[in-house]
Amino acid sequence: MEKIALIVAGGSGTRMNTEIPKQFLPIAGLPILMHTIKKFRNFENSLRIIVVLPEEQVKYWKKLCKEYRFTVPHEIKKGGSTRFQSVKNGLRGIKPGCLVAVHDGVRPLVSRNTVKRCFVQAGKTGAAIPVIDICETVRMVDCTGNQMVDRDKYKLVQTPQVFVSDLLIKAYKKPYNDSFTDDASVVETIGQKISLVEGNPENIKITTKLDLTVAEAYFRNVT
Amino acid sequence: MEKIALIVAGGSGTRMNTEIPKQFLPIAGLPILMHTIKKFRNFENSLRIIVVLPEEQVKYWKKLCKEYRFTVPHEIKKGGSTRFQSVKNGLRGIKPGCLVAVHDGVRPLVSRNTVKRCFVQAGKTGAAIPVIDICETVRMVDCTGNQMVDRDKYKLVQTPQVFVSDLLIKAYKKPYNDSFTDDASVVETIGQKISLVEGNPENIKITTKLDLTVAEAYFRNVT
16 A cells, blocks of 8 residues: 655644744754654655645745755645644545545654554554553542542554545535644544554653753654 | 652663663763752752662762762662662651652753652642643553554653652552552542643653763753
8 A cells, every 4th residue: 555644733832832843843953843754754655645734834844955055856835724634635636545644743763663663553454553551640630529540441542643544625615623733533433443552751742842852852862 | 748759760770781780870961869859959959858879879879979078968768679668667756737849850850840849839739740631642452452542632751750758658558459550540549639740741751872862961951
């Protein structure tokens, strides 16, 4: 099956209090989004890479690529006003029978093994997502108060979330719902079961300045 | 009410693959445990600080204090073979009517405001612990498979966990149970309700080399 990476980079800079959208901020000397693209290119050279960007950022991105002499081949598609709409736009033109990895542009620290595990498992079951254990004690809060729960039963979800394209295309025809916090939650609405594979702890989503600090440290020490 | 910090530092170096127990590893030029002690001293100068250490580490710790000219006053008590037993040992000699903050020695990044919120709330309700939101999508795994849950209902628990000493002393007389992953879970067994207050995201528990990297970065950029 043809493998595709659909990298969604829809962020503005609002949560960072920066003018530059977070996916363009540099870590270890290179904009975050370039690190992310490189991860997928290095995973498999024949992988098709599609980057979904807000329309108003496309010009800036092309300028950045020139500036950094970034020549990793990738297609650019225009995003929508929500992540859901951006993924939907990115799926346009993708044929059935492919394996599509939907990935957050601001997760440059995904490991090669995480990507591999997701593709391999999705090839078998149709849908696979990476998860990690929760190390802290967990409490559940409801209207009656709060109580400890068994943390071993809960997992934190990352990306890439890999699906046979037929499933993604079908699921993304459903109307948008507030409970869609990731792609697996969309694909589940058509009755598809989701396989869980092991993620890597440093595969964080960079959304705050604190995350940026952590990511910098990881790049220096881990990669 | 008299305020006491009971700092539990029972770790060996096994998860770090280091010979030095993790609480003695330096970040930003100072052993982790010294940072932690300083945080409580800086919170309130009259605070009584008790550090619980494995018996075989006490000599080394005293040597370290000399080496680093660490003069913050603190008492040392000998730990047990489990965290539960260490807290129990630490409680010996503590009178009713105090407010006791049980804190992990390897959480040097707790903020002054987190400590304050816990003491203030425990003074009102008897028991208060700091929690933070979960930013990732969460899945629950059981024997039938896995499903997404509403992450807003779940919180990650940190320390210091602050209690009126009467409650702690009573609860720690109960026999040990595998479900005791923190002090709140022990105190709950005597029917006490636990108040949740806001923690601070960088208040991580340093247990792996990756955590050490993150903590180093936080110290450089956040504190």
